[in-house]
Amino acid sequence: MTKYWISGEKSVDITEAEDNNVVHLSVDDKNIAVSGGQTILEAVQRMPGIGDIPALCYHPAVRPYGACRLCTVEVSEDGGKSFRFVAACLYPARDGIIVRTNTEKVRKLRKGIIELLLARCPSAKVVQELAKEYGVEKPRFALGDNNCILCGLCVRACQEIIGKSAISLVNRGIYKEVAAPFYAYELGEECIGCGDCAFVCPTGAITMGANGKPTLPKVKIPYAEIGAMMSKEKLSASQG
Amino acid sequence: MIEQVKKLLDKKLKNVEELEQLRRSILDSRDASRTTVSVCGGTGCRASGAEAVVEAFAEEIEKRELQVTIEFRETGCHGFCERGPVVVIGPKKIFYQRVKPEDVSEIITETVLKGNIITRLLYTDPATSEEITYESDVPFYKRQTRLILGANGEIDPTDIEQYIAAGGYSALSKALFQLNPEKIVNEITRAGLRGRGGGGFPTGRKWQSCRAAEGDIKYVLCNADEGDPGAYQDRSILEGNPHSVIEGMIIGAYAIGAQQGYIYVRNEYPLAVEHARLAIEQAMDYGLLGENILGSGFNFKITINKGGGAFVCGESSALIASLEGKIGEPKAKYVHMSEKGLWDRPSLLNNVKTWANVPLIINKGADWYSKIGTAGSKGTMIFSLVGKINNSGLVEVPMGITLREMIYDIGGGIPGGKKFKAVQTGGPSGGCIPEELLDTHVDFDELTKLGSMMGSGGMIVMDEDNCMVDVARYFIEFLKGESCGKCIPCREGLAKMSDILSRITHGEGKPEDLDTMMDLAEILNTGALCALGRTAANPVLSTIKYFKDEYMAHINERKCPPGVCRELITYSIDSEKCTGCGVCARACSTKAISGNKREPHVINQGMCIKCGVCYDSCKFGAVIKQ
Numbered sequence: 001m002t003k004y005w006i007s008g009e010k011s012v013d014i015t016e017a018e019d020n021n022v023v024h025l026s027v028d029d030k031n032i033a034v035s036g037g038q039t040i041l042e043a044v045q046r047m048p049g050i051g052d053i054p055a056l057c058y059h060p061a062v063r064p065y066g067a068c069r070l071c072t073v074e075v076s077e078d079g080g081k082s083f084r085f086v087a088a089c090l091y092p093a094r095d096g097i098i099v100r101t102n103t104e105k106v107r108k109l110r111k112g113i114i115e116l117l118l119a120r121c122p123s124a125k126v127v128q129e130l131a132k133e134y135g136v137e138k139p140r141f142a143l144g145d146n147n148c149i150l151c152g153l154c155v156r157a158c159q160e161i162i163g164k165s166a167i168s169l170v171n172r173g174i175y176k177e178v179a180a181p182f183y184a185y186e187l188g189e190e191c192i193g194c195g196d197c198a199f200v201c202p203t204g205a206i207t208m209g210a211n212g213k214p215t216l217p218k219v220k221i222p223y224a225e226i227g228a229m230m231s232k233e234k235l236s237a238s239q240g
Numbered sequence: 241m242i243e244q245v246k247k248l249l250d251k252k253l254k255n256v257e258e259l260e261q262l263r264r265s266i267l268d269s270r271d272a273s274r275t276t277v278s279v280c281g282g283t284g285c286r287a288s289g290a291e292a293v294v295e296a297f298a299e300e301i302e303k304r305e306l307q308v309t310i311e312f313r314e315t316g317c318h319g320f321c322e323r324g325p326v327v328v329i330g331p332k333k334i335f336y337q338r339v340k341p342e343d344v345s346e347i348i349t350e351t352v353l354k355g356n357i358i359t360r361l362l363y364t365d366p367a368t369s370e371e372i373t374y375e376s377d378v379p380f381y382k383r384q385t386r387l388i389l390g391a392n393g394e395i396d397p398t399d400i401e402q403y404i405a406a407g408g409y410s411a412l413s414k415a416l417f418q419l420n421p422e423k424i425v426n427e428i429t430r431a432g433l434r435g436r437g438g439g440g441f442p443t444g445r446k447w448q449s450c451r452a453a454e455g456d457i458k459y460v461l462c463n464a465d466e467g468d469p470g471a472y473q474d475r476s477i478l479e480g481n482p483h484s485v486i487e488g489m490i491i492g493a494y495a496i497g498a499q500q501g502y503i504y505v506r507n508e509y510p511l512a513v514e515h516a517r518l519a520i521e522q523a524m525d526y527g528l529l530g531e532n533i534l535g536s537g538f539n540f541k542i543t544i545n546k547g548g549g550a551f552v553c554g555e556s557s558a559l560i561a562s563l564e565g566k567i568g569e570p571k572a573k574y575v576h577m578s579e580k581g582l583w584d585r586p587s588l589l590n591n592v593k594t595w596a597n598v599p600l601i602i603n604k605g606a607d608w609y610s611k612i613g614t615a616g617s618k619g620t621m622i623f624s625l626v627g628k629i630n631n632s633g634l635v636e637v638p639m640g641i642t643l644r645e646m647i648y649d650i651g652g653g654i655p656g657g658k659k660f661k662a663v664q665t666g667g668p669s670g671g672c673i674p675e676e677l678l679d680t681h682v683d684f685d686e687l688t689k690l691g692s693m694m695g696s697g698g699m700i701v702m703d704e705d706n707c708m709v710d711v712a713r714y715f716i717e718f719l720k721g722e723s724c725g726k727c728i729p730c731r732e733g734l735a736k737m738s739d740i741l742s743r744i745t746h747g748e749g750k751p752e753d754l755d756t757m758m759d760l761a762e763i764l765n766t767g768a769l770c771a772l773g774r775t776a777a778n779p780v781l782s783t784i785k786y787f788k789d790e791y792m793a794h795i796n797e798r799k800c801p802p803g804v805c806r807e808l809i810t811y812s813i814d815s816e817k818c819t820g821c822g823v824c825a826r827a828c829s830t831k832a833i834s835g836n837k838r839e840p841h842v843i844n845q846g847m848c849i850k851c852g853v854c855y856d857s858c859k860f861g862a863v864i865k866q
Contacts, residue, residue: 066572067726069767085766090572105766112763116732140756141736150725169567169725172550174735176725 023095028102034093039064040086041071043093044101051102053088054110054130056117056202057151062160064089065152068117070110070130074100085109110134120144124203147205148217150176154197154206166191167216178206178216187213252527255535256413259404266405274311275352276330278393279339282317282476283511284633285324289340290314293325296341300348310352313402316392316480316515319634320380323363328375328393335375336361366630366652380631383650385612387620388596389636392480397515400522403483409528411599415491416536419602424495425451428598430606432618437463437554437591438666438695439771440617440684446588450578451496453586458498460489460540461582461589463559464505464512467551468667469718471698473622473634474592478505478512481596482519486542488590488598490529493540496588500541504559507546516544551722555770556589558724569726570770591696593622613639617683621694625651627701628658637682644678647701658703662786666695668715668722669775671782672708691782693775707804708787709794713741715779723772729763730773736760737780745805749795754784803865806850810866813854815840817862824854824863 021036034043044050057068071088076098111134117127119139124147159165170179180187193212209215253259294314318326323337350356362371395402429444466474489501523529531539552558553568560582562568581587601609610618617639626632630652662672671692684694720734737760761777768774793799800808818840825833832848835841855863
């Protein structure tokens with residue numbers, strides 16, 4: 001008879017699975033039983049004795065996205081023979097898997113991601129706190145002055161909860177940013193001013209303005225300049 | 241009356257017998273005495289002027305009323321792009337290269353009508369200086385096994401009847417009437433076919449899981465979003481033999497129970513889009529696509545979807561997001577796409593080359609197919625051999641051939657007597673393989689072991705003049721620009737890596753840079769969301785592994801040994817060799833070179849922009865690049 005931890009309660013002996021949908025898995029050497037259909041991150045939340053898994057792009061109210069990669073854990077599907085890195089916010093808590101949430105490799109990866117985040121957003125409080133916890137002092141890279149980590153929570157909240165899609169992630173790579181339609185400097189009619197985006201923002205990059213509409217992080221490149229900038233970059237690259 | 245006309249115009253094949261009848265009647269109507277003239281109309285040859293050659297042939301044939309004597313076709317890519325435009329004259333396959341419109345009249349008079357060879361247009365083997373008359377004797381073709389590309393040079397891709405005459409759609413009729421879906425999947429599994437898009441996932445297993453997946457609606461997808469710099473084999477297949485891909489897709493759809501297929505193709509491949517569209521239309525007309533295919537009761541349609549230009553959309557989950565009309569960002573694939581893919585339905589996504597292999601396997605059988613290649617990788621692979629190589633072009637070889645055979649025997653070695661330095665395989669996320677590993681047998685597993693990959697089959701050859709740090713910088717820069725920006729390791733990590741590499745090539749490298757890049761590489765490899773990010777560090781890791789001294793020269797001595805990185809080189813004039821002719825001074829755009837006539841000149845370093853024009857213009861080798 002195996003002792004299982006059930007969310008929020010003490011360990012109990014499960015002799016018979018009453019719920020057909022229950023899955024059993026091992027997380028940090030503890031056997032846990034949770035109802036199926038959850039992700040690892042959802043399954044281990046509130047589990048006593050399992051450390052917090054950091055996650056910046058996760059919010060229970062919206063669908064998981066897997067962008068920040070901070071919730072990366074090691075998972076084995078073959079009884080511990082081989083492990084691979086997966087995002088806990090997306091990986092389904094399947095029967096029989098072995099999860100390690102806090103190994104040296106996992107901490108090293110998180111530390112590296114936090115260093116990159118701190119370089120991008122040196123003044124974001126939540127990033128500073130994580131940096132402290134993971135022992136990142138000063139990033140080895142040039143510092144930015146952005147507060148937006150591009151977790152996409154604001155965009156997903158506006159789309160999934162409010163159903164408005166008044167803001168979106170635009171461009172790709174390092175040019176990606178949160179912007180209003182057509183790169184307008186201010187949000188127009190499509191925004192109902194509910195403030196959901198500001199509420200879910202983990203870094204405080206979005207605040208509610210005096211006009212009742214959120215103020216988005218300042219866009220780096222107004223739309224008209226992008227083309228010119230790209231060609232300038234290409235030019236310097238071809239000369240370089 | 242109208243009914244009768246309609247019936248005559250209706251080309252729809254209602255059963256296998258009608259398909260075979262059509263095939264026989266096309267073959268019977270062919271006159272063996274006619275000479276075939278095939279001009280390569282692939283994008284490579286078009287770039288060197290094939291369209292004008294095609295036009296000249298058409299005009300000349302009309303003018304001389306030779307329509308009966310000559311069977312003229314504009315075909316797909318023959319592969320030997322270096323020597324384009326290529327003209328092959330059947331039935332003996334006389335191989336003419338670099339043909340110009342003004343040669344056409346002579347070709348018709350001499351070769352087609354009289355059977356004389358025009359030696360001026362023959363290919364000369366640079367190794368032996370021997371003039372080669374027939375296509376099969378050209379070393380470039382001799383060492384190849386052109387199972388997939390072979391038909392490219394034979395058929396006009398805009399005419400379905402030529403594909404049918406060449407045995408086309410016989411695999412489909414075999415699959416529909418002699419095999420069942422289960423047997424088809426078994427055949428693909430036993431053949432040992434692996435995904436040609438780069439990952440090398442066993443195709444049979446993918447088909448099996450998609451077949452077993454629950455759901456009434458399933459999709460079959462073709463990935464033709466080929467984006468690797470220097471790779472163009474998917475384009476050439478879709479341009480030159482689109483029906484082979486379509487036939488493969490129909491068989492796949494029948495095997496898994498799908499009724500709808502999509503071809504996701506780059507919009508930057510206009511000819512491939514056009515030929516695929518024509519092929520689908522014709523297959524619909526002939527009843528090979530659409531409802532009740534060949535009277536089997538099986539329905540299947542294919543729609544073309546043009547990509548918007550993002551490299552990352554070649555990644556399977558981003559491709560699906562793009563097909564769904566969403567932002568082309570990858571998603572986690574913890575639930576396989578064969579279970580939940582396009583619109584959350586089971587989806588079977590294969591690369592163009594993988595699909596093109598399917599009819600071959602069904603026709604000739606898994607036993608035959610699995611004899612080609614190595615233990616772990618079966619069949620042939622098409623590589624695009626480009627860069628510093630004599631015979632650039634598309635090369636189809638059995639898996640397991642060595643890199644050396646590919647580069648020296650087929651590729652004809654490095655031009656200008658330069659020394660080979662490295663070969664970059666697998667596209668931007670691949671690695672650079674040095675000379676000492678040239679005897680590696682190329683297959684999925686061996687290339688991965690070397691820190692590179694098969695990828696889509698790109699193969700860029702580099703010689704002693706290439707700076708490996710600069711090469712790494714180029715590829716990281718490319719990937720940085722093509723990263724979708726969703727996950728932090730890829731978006732931020734590649735940007736930082738690119739900053740560091742750019743600093744090193746500008747002579748501002750620091751000793752700790754290599755360690756920092758190794759750390760970033762590990763974050764990318766373990767933390768990134770999709771394969772683009774996870775393999776993105778390969779160019780850096782492989783160049784550090786095999787060419788570390790070059791990095792050290794850049795960082796410690798501020799020198800670029802091959803003389804590529806502008807900030808790290810200086811041009812000077814050897815006063816003993818300089819004759820004072822003044823050519824360099826006149827060529828210099830910044831007037832940095834001065835000196836009296838017939839006296840050694842000097843370069844003012846402060847004014848020199850290091851463009852290298854003096855180096856290139858000096859006939860006496862007096863300009864020194866350091």
